[in-house]
Amino acid sequence: MPRFTAVAAAAVLSCALLATGCSQSDSTTGNTGSSAPSVGQATGPKPAPFDKGAVKVALVRQSGAGDYFEQWGNGAKAQAKALGIDLAVYDAQSDNAKQATDLSQAINSGATAIIVDHGFPATIEPLIDQAVAKGITVVSYDVATTNPKVITTTQSDADIAKAALGALESAVGKNVPVGYVNVAGFAPLDRRDTVWQQTKGGEGWTEAFKVGKVTDSTVTDNVPLINAALTQHPEVKGIFAPYDELAKGATLAVQNKHLESSVKVVGADVSNADIQIITADNSPWVATAGTDPSAVGAAVVRTAALQLAGQLNKQTVEFPAVAITRDLLVSKKIANMDQLRKALPELNLAQVSAANWIPVVSY
Numbered sequence: 066m067p068r069f070t071a072v073a074a075a076a077v078l079s080c081a082l083l084a085t086g087c088s089q090s091d092s093t094t095g096n097t098g099s100s101a102p103s104v105g106q107a108t109g110p111k112p113a114p115f116d117k118g119a120v121k122v123a124l125v126r127q128s129g130a131g132d133y134f135e136q137w138g139n140g141a142k143a144q145a146k147a148l149g150i151d152l153a154v155y156d157a158q159s160d161n162a163k164q165a166t167d168l169s170q171a172i173n174s175g176a177t178a179i180i181v182d183h184g185f186p187a188t189i190e191p192l193i194d195q196a197v198a199k200g201i202t203v204v205s206y207d208v209a210t211t212n213p214k215v216i217t218t219t220q221s222d223a224d225i226a227k228a229a230l231g232a233l234e235s236a237v238g239k240n241v242p243v244g245y246v247n248v249a250g251f252a253p254l255d256r257r258d259t260v261w262q263q264t265k266g267g268e269g270w271t272e273a274f275k276v277g278k279v280t281d282s283t284v285t286d287n288v289p290l291i292n293a294a295l296t297q298h299p300e301v302k303g304i305f306a307p308y309d310e311l312a313k314g315a316t317l318a319v320q321n322k323h324l325e326s327s328v329k330v331v332g333a334d335v336s337n338a339d340i341q342i343i344t345a346d347n348s349p350w351v352a353t354a355g356t357d358p359s360a361v362g363a364a365v366v367r368t369a370a371l372q373l374a375g376q377l378n379k380q381t382v383e384f385p386a387v388a389i390t391r392d393l394l395v396s397k398k399i400a401n402m403d404q405l406r407k408a409l410p411e412l413n414l415a416q417v418s419a420a421n422w423i424p425v426v427s428y
Contacts, residue, residue: 102140102359102426104147109421112374114177119151122369123171126156127164127183129283133309133336133358136402137182140362144426148370159281161188168192178202178369185250186210204369206361209252216372218365218382222253225333225354226260226307228388230268232352233331237303240269244294244328246277246287246306246315257307257333273298277311287314288321295322302328309334312350316342319349334358335389337401344394352390357402357412360384363426367418374420382418387411402428 114120124141128134138154145152155171157164165188171179172195179196181189186209196203197214204216237243245261247254265272274294280286291314295301304319306312312332319328325347332339334355343350361384371377387409399405406412406428415427 102143102363102428104143105415105423105425105427107422107424111422112376114373115149115370115422119149120178120370120373121151121153121174121176122178122180122366123174123176124152124154124180124182125164125168125171125184125189126154127161127185128156128158129183129279129281129310132338133334136336137358137362140359140364140426140428141180141182141366142362143359144363144366147424147426148366150366150370152366157184159279161185164189165192168196172196172199172201176201178204178373180204180206180365180369181208182206182365183251184208186252202369202372204365204372206365207251207253209255213380216368216377216380216382218368218384220253220356220361220384221386222256223260225356225386226257227264228354228386229257229307229331229333229352230260230264230305232354232388232390233303233305233329234268236329236331236351241271241302242273242298242300243270244291244298244301244304244315245272245275246291246304246311247275247308248277248279248311251279254308261305261307273301277306279308279310283308283310284313284317287311288318291315291318292321295319295324295328304328304330306330307333309336309339309353309355312353313339313342316348316350325349335402335405340394340399340401340405343391344400348391350391352388354386354388356384356386357406357414357428359402359428360412360414363428364414364417367423367425370423371418371420374422376420377418384414384417385411 155167164184194212197212206218276290276294304315306315309332315330330350332353335353368382397408415425419425
């Protein structure tokens with residue numbers, strides 16, 4: 066691959082923003098750069114309500130830019146299809162008011178369960194409470210909610226941040242100035258921020274700057290912020306950006322300033338587009354940490370199915386994370402999520418929220 070210049074970076078990042086991606090897409094799955102999932106064989110009888118035909122479930126999303134969300138959604142849809150779930154998908158795409166409207170529509174749609182994927186608590190928690198009060202099963206993913214009847218699913222954001230910061234220490238060492246790109250108000254980013262606050266002092270890192278915003282164009286909207294911060298703080302040796310869209314923006318800003326050799330970026334989350342950027346020649350993005358988004362989407366749907374069947378014996382389901390370095394990706398010539406899954410089998414979540422009557426979708 067040719068050197069990943071600022072122009073090339075903009076092209077790749079623009080493709081990521083369009084969600085259709087620059088990679089080839091599997092027309093069967095719609096999962097960019099990924100093969101069709103495998104569907105396990107169910108051996109047990111279907112419990113109620115799955116023994117009486119299709120079960121109506123709503124997925125109310127607050128997705129952002131990038132193919133992480135696309136892959137998560139594809140995993141959820143594939144698992145719903147395998148279970149015989151009639152899945153209605155609502156996606157507010159960074160519009161809080163629309164997500165509130167979507168959730169209200171889902172409540173009145175006759176759905177027996179609602180999966181809420183991301184969102185601001187102030188916007189959606191009153192409606193989540195309303196759904197619970199109506200007897201609707203609610204499963205949240207990466208949403209902070211105080212309702213004790215909501216089943217909470219989440220990545221292990223503490224593990225993600227710890228793994229990423231361990232990689233940052235390996236890349237830049239201790240006792241150096243570090244830039245921080247993050248945004249408050251999003252449950253996973255707040256949990257990752259907690260680890261950052263607990264870790265930076267022990268590593269002797271000086272937080273030279275903190276910038277960041279989440280929009281419908283997160284990558285491009287963060288580039289000028291990080292450019293300005295790097296101009297003001299040329300002493301920075303690394304940047305911690307604990308969300309892949311923020312890490313893409315940081316990567317492009319570092320390249321714009323021609324600082325690839327002196328400033329290293331560590332992010333969080335992983336997708337096909339992320340792998341392309343991390344493995345590009347001379348990329349300053351040296352590590353990330355996360356889960357397989359397709360596998361997580363499928364596991365969240367299985368969690369909702371188990372709760373509907375009265376077989377879930379916990380209130381919280383957490384998905385473990387793994388560290389992923391540029392060195393690993395380059396040395397094993399990993400170019401997409403399929404190849405990453407083979408190299409890191411711990412990304413497989415087929416045993417999470419599983420039962421003998423569920424045809425488990427795995428990747």
